[in-house]
Amino acid sequence: EVQLVESGGGLVQPGGSLRLSCAASGFTFSNAWMNWVRQAPGKGLEWVGRLKSKAGGGTADYAAPVKGRFTISRDDSQTTLYLQMNSLKAEDTAVYYCVAIVSGTPADPYFDCWGQGTLVTVSS
């Protein structure tokens, strides 16, 4: 069974940092392009960033609101994805979902596997 389990969310002050983790199982993690998607309370879905597999180049891309503040990384040996969030703002408050492209391909990258999400609250 394909499974993604996020952790690391919580309350952080504006300007602070937080690192989210996503433990993956049930698929070949090293081959998967991985994403983070967030959802502010009562709002829609917003793509945060994507990290390609090492075979795909291993590069990351980010949405404009988080570029320069957030960093996505992966440990293929631990089948874990990370999201390092720095200089956090109130508008970063959201549920953060880890999303894997498992059945899709780099040319057809639909989001077919989602974690349950972890809540990040940025407030003083």
Added chain:
Amino acid sequence: EIVMTQSPATLSVSPGERATLSCRASQSVSNNLAWYQQKPGQAPRLLIYGSSTRATGIPARFSGSGSGTDFTLTISSLQSEDFAVYYCQQYNNWPPYSFGQGTKLEIK
């Protein structure tokens, strides 16, 4: 950046009836369009990819159509478990992968 616009924002339909949800892209996304369903307190679930291909385990009452800029998700004979929020997403021009703002399907 491609902007995805869904309509209507809220759709009220009776159980057993058909629901038609729309999604429009600000420029062509070919058929690289997915639909997701999200129920309260749950993560989104992939329903449709490639504009019209049902994901694994998705019932046949869900169908998708369209190409280019205009897309439709149709749910025939609504069941109680279908009342949820639906999002479209383009993955033709990325990054970013842009989502629509969602359509809430509610019981009439």
